[in-house]
Amino acid sequence: xxxxxxxxxxxxxxxxxxxxxxxxxxxxxxxxxxxxxxxxxxxxxxxxxxxxxxxxxxxxxxxxxxxxxxxxxxxxxxxxxxxxxxxxxxxxxxxxxxxxxxxxxxxxxxxxxxxxxxxxxxxxxxxxxxxxxxxxxxxxxxxxxxxxxxxxxxxxxxxxxxxxxxxxxxxxxxxxxxxxxxxxxxxxxxxxxxxxxxxxxxxxxxxxxxxxxxxxxxxxxxxxxxxxxxxxxxxxxxxxxxxxxxxxxxxxxxxxxxxxxxxxxxxxxxxxxxxxxxxxxxxxxxxxxxx
Amino acid sequence: xxxxxxxxxxxxxxxxxxxxxxxxxxxxxxxxxxxxxxxxxxxxxxxxxxxxxxxxxxxxxxxxxxxxxxxxxxxxxxxxxxxxxxxxxxxxxxxxxxxxxxxxxxxxxxxxxxxxxxxxxxxxxxxxxxxxxxxxxxxxxxxxxxxxxxxxxxxxxxxxxxxxxxxxxxxxxxxxxxxxxxxxxxxxxxxxxxxxxxxxxxxxxxxxxxxxxxxxxxxxxxxxxxxxxxxxxxxxxxxxxxxxxxxxxxxxxxxxxxxxxxxxxxxxxxxxxxxxxxxxxxxxxxxxxxxxxxxx
Ligand SMILES: Nc1ncnc2c1ncn2[C@@H]1O[C@H](COP(=O)(O)OP(=O)(O)OP(=O)(O)O)[C@@H](O)[C@H]1O
Ligand SMILES: [Mg+2]
Numbered sequence: 344x345x346x347x348x349x350x351x352x353x354x355x356x357x358x359x360x361x362x363x364x365x366x367x368x369x370x371x372x373x374x375x376x377x378x379x380x381x382x383x384x385x386x387x388x389x390x391x392x393x394x395x396x397x398x399x400x401x402x403x404x405x406x407x408x409x410x411x412x413x414x415x416x417x418x419x420x421x422x423x424x425x426x427x428x429x430x431x432x433x434x435x436x437x438x439x440x441x442x443x444x445x446x447x448x449x450x451x452x453x454x455x456x457x458x459x460x461x462x463x464x465x466x467x468x469x470x471x472x473x474x475x476x477x478x479x480x481x482x483x484x485x486x487x488x489x490x491x492x493x494x495x496x497x498x499x500x501x502x503x504x505x506x507x508x509x510x511x512x513x514x515x516x517x518x519x520x521x522x523x524x525x526x527x528x529x530x531x532x533x534x535x536x537x538x539x540x541x542x543x544x545x546x547x548x549x550x551x552x553x554x555x556x557x558x559x560x561x562x563x564x565x566x567x568x569x570x571x572x573x574x575x576x577x578x579x580x581x582x583x584x585x586x587x588x589x590x591x592x593x594x595x596x597x598x599x600x601x602x603x604x605x606x607x608x609x610x611x612x613x614x615x616x617x618x619x620x621x622x623x624x625x626x627x628x629x630x631x632x633x634x
Numbered sequence: 635x636x637x638x639x640x641x642x643x644x645x646x647x648x649x650x651x652x653x654x655x656x657x658x659x660x661x662x663x664x665x666x667x668x669x670x671x672x673x674x675x676x677x678x679x680x681x682x683x684x685x686x687x688x689x690x691x692x693x694x695x696x697x698x699x700x701x702x703x704x705x706x707x708x709x710x711x712x713x714x715x716x717x718x719x720x721x722x723x724x725x726x727x728x729x730x731x732x733x734x735x736x737x738x739x740x741x742x743x744x745x746x747x748x749x750x751x752x753x754x755x756x757x758x759x760x761x762x763x764x765x766x767x768x769x770x771x772x773x774x775x776x777x778x779x780x781x782x783x784x785x786x787x788x789x790x791x792x793x794x795x796x797x798x799x800x801x802x803x804x805x806x807x808x809x810x811x812x813x814x815x816x817x818x819x820x821x822x823x824x825x826x827x828x829x830x831x832x833x834x835x836x837x838x839x840x841x842x843x844x845x846x847x848x849x850x851x852x853x854x855x856x857x858x859x860x861x862x863x864x865x866x867x868x869x870x871x872x873x874x875x876x877x878x879x880x881x882x883x884x885x886x887x888x889x890x891x892x893x894x895x896x897x898x899x900x901x902x903x904x905x906x907x908x909x910x911x912x913x914x915x916x917x918x919x920x921x922x923x924x925x926x927x928x929x930x
Binding site for chain 2: 400402406426427428429430431432434435436438440443444446447448449451452455456457458459460461462463464465468472501504505508
């Protein structure tokens with residue numbers, strides 16, 4: 344993991360309005376994401392998570408029409424003015440409906456597609472395909488038909504297809520919303536591993552607050568197209584009034600601690616955001632009480 | 635959900651024809667296409683079809699092949715029935731026999747037979763190619779011939795969408811069934827088209843975003859994952875296809891396209907048997923189609 348972090352995604356006063364709509368989907372967004380960060384984008388339906396992510400590789404405004412104001416710089420280039428197929432070298436994006444992202448006859452060809460477009464030589468391509476399939480635990484699936492895989496397998500394939508291109512940034516839009524709990528877990532593990540072991544920058548829009556509290560370095564909360572909170576999970580989830588106002592539930596561990604604190608249990612420690620945090624904090628307190 | 639299999643798709647195998655380069659096969663399919671349109675000589679076209687059936691045997695795809703032909707042939711036989719009584723041929727017509735109000739003409743039998751043989755020969759060669767060629771190999775080979783990538787890809791995508799749409803129709807139909815709507819037969823398929831096509835448009839939009847996000851359409855040098863060999867034998871077969879086409883065209887030009895419309899005489903008995911057999915096949919097919927719909 345790089346110790347000196349440099350900004351890789353910068354939004355400067357970005358607003359966006361879809362062509363078919365007269366309301367802003369994003370309003371005055373300014374944010375900086377450093378290389379190697381794992382950032383969770385939270386917010387209710389319609390908050391603007393997808394819209395924000397589509398700006399990162401230039402799908403907005405290059406493929407989806409509308410009015411964009413402000414500047415988006417990604418890895419040093421102006422993402423609003425670079426074709427998506429160029430941005431593809433830096434940014435890989437995975438959506439929530441994996442089967443809509445499949446187009447090839449076999450798993451190996453699905454992964455190969457991006458590499459063919461980049462002109463990766465055949466020998467190297469084979470190695471990269473094998474690596475990518477191994478990373479998502481799809482070894483031996485090379486000749487299977489993508490459309491005949493399970494939803495979880497398809498989503499992992501969609502990730503592999505992007506990974507093989509070795510992007511610096513992995514953007515995911517609710518990648519687990521169609522998966523069962525095990526499928527969800529696998530996808531989150533993969534993203535966490537890529538971030539931790541490969542230093543890949545991860546931007547993940549999710550509804551799974553608990554999971555994001557555990558993996559993300561930073562949480563950005565959107566509401567009505569605006570950033571209403573931006574900080575570490577601990578900082579963000581402590582803002583109970585704010586979260587309540589926009590209708591977002593904090594993680595259960597945080598809720599429990601807040602409930603203890605407000606119930607007069609005198610919680611003065613840092614608020615926990617994951618179950619493990621909560622257990623540690625409670626154990627310390629109980630040990631203190633027993634003594 | 636019903637699993638409607640794609641009737642026309644690759645049949646796995648390792649025959650000589652399976653291993654032949656897709657372009658060599660394509661040359662033959664196109665040659666046969668041109669030849670079939672260049673002549674109306676039924677004997678020649680029937681001979682060509684028989685060669686085609688030989689290829690079906692070589693490829694070992696009779697079972698899947700005959701399943702498709704069983705659907706197409708009865709429709710094609712209608713050509714004989716209609717042509718025999720109303721030839722698509724300049725007058726004068728030579729009557730051979732009369733059945734009730736209908737007169738069967740010599741030119742009609744000739745024309746019907748040649749149209750049928752034409753359709754059959756083209757279909758056989760095309761099916762042999764489709765059923766022995768991995769689509770990706772064909773597309774890889776085409777792009778090597780500098781057929782524009784995007785055009786190529788559109789072809790590939792169209793093939794991809796067929797099973798997807800079939801599956802989607804299945805999903806929508808079972809959804810409609812669960813709301814008490816009719817769930818079999820044509821009456822049920824039609825209303826399901828609207829949601830299916832609405833879904834297909836969304837799917838295509840999503841897919842184009844996903845593809846472009848994987849650098850699809852970028853201008854630089856591209857490589858390909860599927861490696862399609864071009865062996866000497868592929869060259870030989872491909873060039874033989876061109877040679878065959880050239881020879882046929884030369885012969886046609888010198889012989890009035892092997893026209894036998896006035897010389898190939900059908901005895902009345904043969905003509906009646908032919909037309910009757912075609913009529914029975916055709917009517918039988920229509921009746922069974924109606925029966926399937928009504929039963930549903
Ligand atoms: N293609 C579009 N055309 C017009 N308006 C759109 C379009 N896509 C989204 N919007 C609107 O933009 C706003 C933000 O939508 P967005 O999809 O970014 O939200 P989201 O946070 O991703 O929601 P969800 O959790 O449902 O995915 C919403 O008000 C939505 O209705
Ligand atoms: Mg969304």
